[in-house]
Amino acid sequence: xxxxxxxxxxxxxxxxxxxxxxxxxxxxxxxxxxxxxxxxxxxxxxxxxxxxxxxxxxxxxxxxxxxxxxxxxxxxxxxxxxxxxxxxxxxxxxxxxxxxxxxxxxxxxxxxxxxxxxxxxxxxxxxxxxxxxxxxxxxxxxxxxxxxxxxxxxxxxxxxxxxxxxxxxxxxxxxxxxxxxxxxxxxxxxxxxxxxxxxxxxxxxxxxxxxxxxxxxxxxxxxxxxxxxxxxxxxxxxxxxxxxxxxxxxxxxxxxxxxxxxxxxxxxxxxxxxxxxxxxxxxxxxxxxxxxxxxxxxxxxxxxxxxxxxxxxxxxxxxxxxxxxxxxxxxxxxxxxxxxxxxxxxxxxxxxxxxxxxxxxxxxxxxxxxxxxxxxxxxxxxxxxxxxxxxxxxxxxxxxxxxxxxxxxxxxxxxxxxxxxxxxxxxxxxxxxxxxxxxxxxxxxxxxxxxxxxxxxxxxxxxxxxxxxxxxxxxxxxxxxxxxxxxxxxxxxx
Amino acid sequence: xxxxxxxxxxxxxxxxxxxxxxxxxxxxxxxxxxxxxxxxxxxxxxxxxxxxxxxxxxxxxxxxxx
Numbered sequence: 001x002x003x004x005x006x007x008x009x010x011x012x013x014x015x016x017x018x019x020x021x022x023x024x025x026x027x028x029x030x031x032x033x034x035x036x037x038x039x040x041x042x043x044x045x046x047x048x049x050x051x052x053x054x055x056x057x058x059x060x061x062x063x064x065x066x067x068x069x070x071x072x073x074x075x076x077x078x079x080x081x082x083x084x085x086x087x088x089x090x091x092x093x094x095x096x097x098x099x100x101x102x103x104x105x106x107x108x109x110x111x112x113x114x115x116x117x118x119x120x121x122x123x124x125x126x127x128x129x130x131x132x133x134x135x136x137x138x139x140x141x142x143x144x145x146x147x148x149x150x151x152x153x154x155x156x157x158x159x160x161x162x163x164x165x166x167x168x169x170x171x172x173x174x175x176x177x178x179x180x181x182x183x184x185x186x187x188x189x190x191x192x193x194x195x196x197x198x199x200x201x202x203x204x205x206x207x208x209x210x211x212x213x214x215x216x217x218x219x220x221x222x223x224x225x226x227x228x229x230x231x232x233x234x235x236x237x238x239x240x241x242x243x244x245x246x247x248x249x250x251x252x253x254x255x256x257x258x259x260x261x262x263x264x265x266x267x268x269x270x271x272x273x274x275x276x277x278x279x280x281x282x283x284x285x286x287x288x289x290x291x292x293x294x295x296x297x298x299x300x301x302x303x304x305x306x307x308x309x310x311x312x313x314x315x316x317x318x319x320x321x322x323x324x325x326x327x328x329x330x331x332x333x334x335x336x337x338x339x340x341x342x343x344x345x346x347x348x349x350x351x352x353x354x355x356x357x358x359x360x361x362x363x364x365x366x367x368x369x370x371x372x373x374x375x376x377x378x379x380x381x382x383x384x385x386x387x388x389x390x391x392x393x394x395x396x397x398x399x400x401x402x403x404x405x406x407x408x409x410x411x412x413x414x415x416x417x418x419x420x421x422x423x424x425x426x427x428x429x430x431x432x433x434x435x436x437x438x439x440x441x442x443x444x445x446x447x448x449x450x451x452x453x454x455x456x457x458x459x460x461x462x463x464x465x466x467x468x469x470x471x472x473x474x475x476x477x478x479x480x481x482x483x484x485x486x487x488x489x490x491x492x493x494x
Numbered sequence: 495x496x497x498x499x500x501x502x503x504x505x506x507x508x509x510x511x512x513x514x515x516x517x518x519x520x521x522x523x524x525x526x527x528x529x530x531x532x533x534x535x536x537x538x539x540x541x542x543x544x545x546x547x548x549x550x551x552x553x554x555x556x557x558x559x560x
Contacts, residue, residue: 015560026557091556144551149559214560240560287549350533364530367539382547385554399542403535 002325005103006259007156007426007466010112012244013094013149015117015388016137023134026093028283033095033135036125037088039420046072046444047079047087048451048460051228057212058163058223058235081445083420083435085428086111086443088118095119095137100428101447101466105256107423109248110410114418120390139244140388141201146189148205150214151244155237155259156229156466158266166237167210167221169265172276173258173313173491174220174241175283176306178203179292179348180215180340181254183243184357186364186375186384195288196375197364199357201243203287206280214240220279229446230464233252237262241283246388246397248409249354253340256333260317260326269320274309275299275429290361292348307345353407359400360387430469433478433494434487441484452484459488 016029023029034132049070055063070078080088085100102108104352116139123135142148182199190204196214198204211219224238231308239258245251264270276282277297285294286306295303304312314337321334336354343351352359364375373379389395392402400406422432427448434450435442443458444451450461481487544550 015556017554021553024553024555092559094559101531120524143554143556145521145555147556147558149556152560215558362532363535363539367536370533370536378548378551379543381551385551386542394542396539396542399539400535403538405532405535 001323003263003327005425005467006263006330007101007103008105008108008255008259009099009101009154010108010157010255011096011098011150011152011154012112012139013091013096013141013151013397014390015078015140015143015149016095017136017138019133027090029135030090030095031077032126033079033119033122033137034080034088034090034121036129037082037118038121038125039083040080041271041307042081042438042440042442043081043436044076044440045079045081045442046075046451047081047089047181048444048446048449049075051225051446051448054224054226055281056225058225061212063212075407081435081442082118083422083434084111084114084418085422085432086115088115088122095122100422100432101426102423103425104328104330105252105259105333106409108255109251110414110418111423112251113248113410113415113484116390117415118419120392123391137390138385138388139246139390140183140385141243142185142189142205144185144187144189144385148189148202150240151202151242152214153239153255153258155239155243155262156227157235157237157262159227159231159233159235161235161266163223166265168275169270169273170261171209171220171279172273172309173261174239175276175279175296176286176309177254177257177282178243178286178357179306179344180351180355181242181245181250182287182355182357183250183388184243184360184384186380192284196380197290197361198287199290200283200287202241203284205217206241206283209279214238229466234466244388245356246395247354247356247406249336249340249407250356252329252409253333253337256311256330257317257337260320260330260333264316264320267320270313270316274302274304274312275279290348293345308342310341312338314341344360353405356373356387356397358396359406360384363387363396363451370412403406406418424471426469427463427466427469429471430463430474430478433474437478438484438487439482452488454483454485454488459484461488461491 018024018029055065078090085178087098099111123137127133178200183201185201187360188195192204205218207217208219210221212223219240222238222240227234227236277299282296297303352362364380388398420426441453443453448464452459
């Protein structure tokens, strides 16, 4: 039996620093960076906030807070709509990149890598404008001083799945997947007990199990209910406890395994999963267990290691794959999930080319030994931060990548192309194709709309079905339309 | 397993493992390659590192985000 398509995307909040100590206003620096964003076919294009409501909760509550609705001038300063169908913008005091919607984990890796490249090119152009290095941009999730910023994943899920069931089925998975998706961190934050090194950037910051907040008292299971799609049919699961990865294999596994687990939940094929006695405590415990040998207490009195819990999910997914034909790179996700878990069980430090926390730990450990330093040395923390610098000349991950210590899944040419071409199999294609074809006549876009300026009026084309607007469906139509008016008439006509 | 022993001396290292990894040969082989020659990259890494680690760490302060 073949399976219906998947849909996913990710959001990266970057750390940003002015190289001149006097230029440390994060909002100014972020605006400056996105202001130099390349790959914009319609530089004046607005972000269409009309369909957005991040204050609605999966359990039906409307929470306090202000909805965003900047005036057109501010809107353009904050938002850059990308040729690839993604978005580069200022979110609070951070630059943020959102991938376009994709159907496959390998495509997600490609578009996430493209976003790193776009942010780095914006930095280069910003530096050139002032004739010297002026900004540093980091793909990480914490400054080491108690301030965390997110990496969020988004997955389209059938709405008939009860949120309580979704949370219960996912939490043990989310708590334990950091063994391959943790980005690694020197030290502890947020008043947690000191530790030389831990697996996760984010584990110190999660204080509740289920909730809508993303800024304070962060929940393991986030209930934001903003589907950017037909609300009766879909919810968009907003996953916030993950780390941003630089290793492509880690990103691939993080989103690929998550999408598979969700599919099993939707199809009622996951079965019972181990229930952790204290998921928040377990999240921190796993993060601090570099040997991956500690047992996590379960609600029924038994205990399991993080690897055993991951294997439980893996086995269910493998069973499912025996009777369901999975598309694209999903079979590879399952294969690599197993091999990485096997390798982690044998020797956790053997997966450096695939897993960020291992690569970072190995690098810092080797350096400290060579220099006779210990983990309390400022050098250790400096290397931790510098690992994530997206500038290839400064970032330590990039140094290791250049010297072939990292496994690459998507080559540079494919990443290069993904900076300016949208994915072909989702509505992101239509968004990108309109931008490419009509340029400045695209007045605004959002995930679920494209607004066209016909010369007489602004017309909003809803794109509420994420799978409608693929290249195969609309390429011929778009090719026959010389103007936005033609397109609107064609779409209205059928 | 000699290389493992040389890298597992410190307290924070994972415990010694006596069994061979059962994982994919490709992955563990690449991992071993990394273990073997990370040391030789340390001079190159030294060239890239911020010279004043303390200052660099002190100055890296972010606003909390999502």
